[in-house]
Amino acid sequence: MSNPDELLRIEGIRKTFPGVVALDGVDFDLRRGEVHVLLGENGAGKSTLIKMLSGAYRPDGGRILAGGEEVRINSAQDSERLGIATIYQEFNLVPDLTVAENIFLGRQPRRLGMIDRKRMEADAARLLERVGVQVSPRARIRELGIARLQMIEIAKALSLDARVLIMDEPTAVLTSEEVEKLFSIVRTLREDGVGIVFITHHLEEIAALGDRVTVIRDGRSVGQVPASTPEDELVRLMVGRSIEQQYPRERPASGGALLTVEGLTRNGVFHDVSFEVRAGEVVGIAGLVGAGRTEVVRAVFGADPYDKGAVKVAGTEVRRHDVNAAMDAGIGLVPEDRKGQGLLLDASVEENLGLVTMRTATHGGLVDRRGQRADAAKVAEQLGVRMAGLGQHVRTLSGGNQQKVVIGKWLLANTKVLILDEPTRGIDVGAKVEIYQLINELTAAGAAVLMISSDLPEVLGMSDRVLVMAQGRIAGELTADEATQDSVMALAVSTPTTSVNEREATRGH
Numbered sequence: 380m381s382n383p384d385e386l387l388r389i390e391g392i393r394k395t396f397p398g399v400v401a402l403d404g405v406d407f408d409l410r411r412g413e414v415h416v417l418l419g420e421n422g423a424g425k426s427t428l429i430k431m432l433s434g435a436y437r438p439d440g441g442r443i444l445a446g447g448e449e450v451r452i453n454s455a456q457d458s459e460r461l462g463i464a465t466i467y468q469e470f471n472l473v474p475d476l477t478v479a480e481n482i483f484l485g486r487q488p489r490r491l492g493m494i495d496r497k498r499m500e501a502d503a504a505r506l507l508e509r510v511g512v513q514v515s516p517r518a519r520i521r522e523l524g525i526a527r528l529q530m531i532e533i534a535k536a537l538s539l540d541a542r543v544l545i546m547d548e549p550t551a552v553l554t555s556e557e558v559e560k561l562f563s564i565v566r567t568l569r570e571d572g573v574g575i576v577f578i579t580h581h582l583e584e585i586a587a588l589g590d591r592v593t594v595i596r597d598g599r600s601v602g603q604v605p606a607s608t609p610e611d612e613l614v615r616l617m618v619g620r621s622i623e624q625q626y627p628r629e630r631p632a633s634g635g636a637l638l639t640v641e642g643l644t645r646n647g648v649f650h651d652v653s654f655e656v657r658a659g660e661v662v663g664i665a666g667l668v669g670a671g672r673t674e675v676v677r678a679v680f681g682a683d684p685y686d687k688g689a690v691k692v693a694g695t696e697v698r699r700h701d702v703n704a705a706m707d708a709g710i711g712l713v714p715e716d717r718k719g720q721g722l723l724l725d726a727s728v729e730e731n732l733g734l735v736t737m738r739t740a741t742h743g744g745l746v747d748r749r750g751q752r753a754d755a756a757k758v759a760e761q762l763g764v765r766m767a768g769l770g771q772h773v774r775t776l777s778g779g780n781q782q783k784v785v786i787g788k789w790l791l792a793n794t795k796v797l798i799l800d801e802p803t804r805g806i807d808v809g810a811k812v813e814i815y816q817l818i819n820e821l822t823a824a825g826a827a828v829l830m831i832s833s834d835l836p837e838v839l840g841m842s843d844r845v846l847v848m849a850q851g852r853i854a855g856e857l858t859a860d861e862a863t864q865d866s867v868m869a870l871a872v873s874t875p876t877t878s879v880n881e882r883e884a885t886r887g888h
């Protein structure tokens with residue numbers, strides 16, 4: 380009965396967590412030499428499904444077959460023995476170990492009973508080269524940025540020579556060049572007969588890379604279609620309705636300058652950055668990775684110091700390098716790394732939503748807990764956070780729902796100047812539109828929004844003005860009408876008049 384090309388088959392799988400039915404009957408199969416995309420909204424059950432294959436969770440019902448035989452996958456070792464390698468949505472690397480140690484964790488090559496470091500590092504270097512990431516095998520994970528961690532996870536998975544490779548949103552944190560590199564690796568693996576399970580919220584990647592698509596909605600598989608299926612049809616299957624307008628930006632008349640940044644300079648990092656964001660405005664910051672966008676907004680938020688310049692809110696200067704002063708002035712930041720900077724993973728949804736408001740509430744000595752809870756419930760509802768209840772720990776929310784909580788805590792705090800650094804990373808297409816609508820509401824109420832995004836259509840679709848950064852400087856500013864893919868890219872790759880390096884050189888040290 381079984382197809383010789385069939386690597387895995389899942390039949391009617393179920394999984395319940397306290398208060399949540401995560402999977403309620405999912406069917407799925409994977410063949411040799413295919414990229415099978417798992418598509419579904421935030422919280423639909425994609426990550427839970429793959430965790431059944433990786434041995435992280437055990438199903439409550441249903442069957443898993445490998446090569447036609449029913450199997451039980453009770454541990455990571457069972458999964459590995461079946462030739463399955465998994466790259467999780469949350470990285471699984473050990474921060475204090477080196478890159479090479481992480482790649483070969485638990486399987487270090489040995490010589491005369493000792494770990495053969497030389498060989499391990501040489502092998503790691505080869506794998507790193509194969510995925511095209513420039514990093515020393517001896518670098519510690521702790522020191523590396525999030526995009527490189529993703530590529531290291533991929534190198535690690537390759538080292539296992541797996542027959543099945545599972546990738547949970549591998550492209551969420553990658554630049555377009557890195558995505559291309561990843562795609563070419565995946566295509567090579569497919570030619571070698573590896574079966575690949577690929578999860579993504581970027582619909583354009585499906586036709587580019589996929590062969591088949593299984594759509595999951597509310598824990599059930601609702602359809603299996605070819606990857607060439609038009610995007611609007613995929614959306615309809617996934618969210619159960621069609622989306623009329625992907626970027627519903629309404630432009631309220633803008634008011635006076637709410638955020639003013641003057642000549643902001645951090646030696647060697649960014650230079651002479653000046654701009655303003657008016658009440659009611661959405662200003663996008665575009666640029667290549669490394670252009671200094673995140674560094675600038677972190678300085679504006681007081682998370683990092685700067686050497687020269689000023690940050691003002693409604694004309695009043697904000698003390699530099701002081702997050703509390705920035706928050707008191709009404710500035711909020713949704714950081715690009717939500718796990719590291721945005722959330723307390725082992726606290727509840729309610730506690731996380733209240734993180735910003737609680738600090739002001741306790742100023743007066745009084746905390747209105749009931750009011751807090753009502754407000755938290757309202758924001759969670761507005762954002763459509765999928766959860767068992769406000770008491771659920773954030774760690775157990777799905778990736779996209781964690782991101783909604785980070786945004787929610789600033790909504791709750793009536794933030795005047797909201798800075799969003801890659802706000803829709805890992806967010807499904809339907810929820811994106813909801814976030815854009817919230818941005819509309821915020822600006823209609825007079826807030827100023829500053830948005831960094833590597834998703835150029837999003838920047839173009841939602842910004843009233845676009846600043847383009849290159850090499851630590853503002854290379855140019857475009858109105859919504861002037862901003863196009865081409866005009867933004869032209870500025871992003873330009874060399875602004877004086878680059879930071881030249882400036883450093885002329886500073887004479």
Ligand SMILES: Nc1ncnc2c1ncn2[C@@H]1O[C@H](COP(=O)(O)OP(=O)(O)OP(=O)(O)O)[C@@H](O)[C@H]1O
Binds near residue numbers: 420779
């Ligand atoms: N350990 C857990 N405890 C409680 N609930 C959980 C746990 N793991 C997952 N869930 C719940 O199961 C549901 C499915 O989550 P899952 O992470 O599989 O979604 P997803 O499809 O991967 O979403 P996303 O696109 O946001 O990553 C969610 O409601 C989530 O809160």
Ligand SMILES: [Mg+2]
Binds near residue numbers: 427777
């Ligand atoms: Mg997930």
